Amino acid sequence: MNYQKEYKKQIKTNVSKVVSQIDDKQMKIKIKNWAEKFGYSFNTIKNKILKDEAFRCIFAKDPAKQNIYENVASEYISSFDNVQEFKKLPSAGDDALYLSNGKLLKGSELKNQAKDTKSIDFSWITNQTTVYASHKYTKDEGGAQDNQYADIQEFLKNARDCSLKNVMFIAICDGEYYQRRDSKTGDNTKIERLKRLTDNKISFVKTINNLYDFLKTIQKHHLKMVLFTIVFVGAINHNCDFVYFGVKLFCY
Structure with a gap:
């Protein structure tokens, strides 16, 4: 894209x-x-x-x-065959969604404790995993752009502290800004710095153009877990046909 x-x-x-x-x-x-x-x-x-x-x-x-970058990103992601129930979330108000201190909160719940917290941009479901995404397209350098960079870092730090099950947080970082050197940390690029803030379990940093393939890996992992369960259930019940079926699919 x-x-x-x-x-x-x-x-x-x-x-x-x-x-x-x-x-x-x-x-x-x-x-x-x-x-x-x-x-x-x-x-x-x-x-x-x-x-x-x-x-x-x-x-x-x-x-x-006119929010062109966010709009085209939402249209692009919602077209993926591994994305269901895609939502472009409100940017403010009671129904906006925030990640604060490892907790997902609606705007009505946020109150005064985290006024500087930025709302989550998108949500969708991929193979029973609910994905929450912060999206940034940043081209040039500057104070406002550095603030966006700081927002993403805060989003990722909060994501690491989240204990919710079957959820995932992705920072989608596009534009030349993230490919430039981070002079404060010494990282070769800012996106490398952001990736170091993830746990690669429920928090990730991606670009829009590698997001689809990444979501495919979630599908494959989910399928393997289902097949492992089939094999395990067959084994404890001494059902050889069940085990054979599961192993065959797993290897396939």
Whole structure:
């Protein structure tokens, strides 16, 4: 999945909508502010927008402010054949979901004890395992981006302390930012630093493009556990056919 390709598709869509939105209240405000800032009349800028397609780009909505990265990620993950009951979770409010001190809490339960805790982005089920995911696409360096990096570290630390059964926490980290060196810790890349914070039992760090294959390993592990149970039950009940059937499938 290519984020920048999806971004460019959305920006083209947004530019194509500028003319049809030109008399909308928010667009008028945007044109007025731009005209006043650079010393032009409102009508001069409006006419320029109508005639000049390249100029319209200035007034098109930025896809990044429309949650484009989160939206395309959710659409992509929900299409996996090993993902069931996919949910894009609320980002705030009583029904938002948080991971705090190793516990899953709704927004209504969070109260004032962890105001800086960031909500979980997605949830789904893969082979009877409920997966909770924090998703970040970060391209450039900067203070806001470093805060996102810190958010993921906190998410992973909390995940290690979770004692819930049949759950898994995945930090999906995409973008050039995570492939750059972590100057504070000396790790070759920031994503390597994040991986060191996982226990690789219920907490993991993945990119969107290796997530599908990782979920496949969960399916295989679950199948092996089922087959092991078949063999074990057959053995204690002295049922040779049951054992043979289980071993044959296990080896297959």
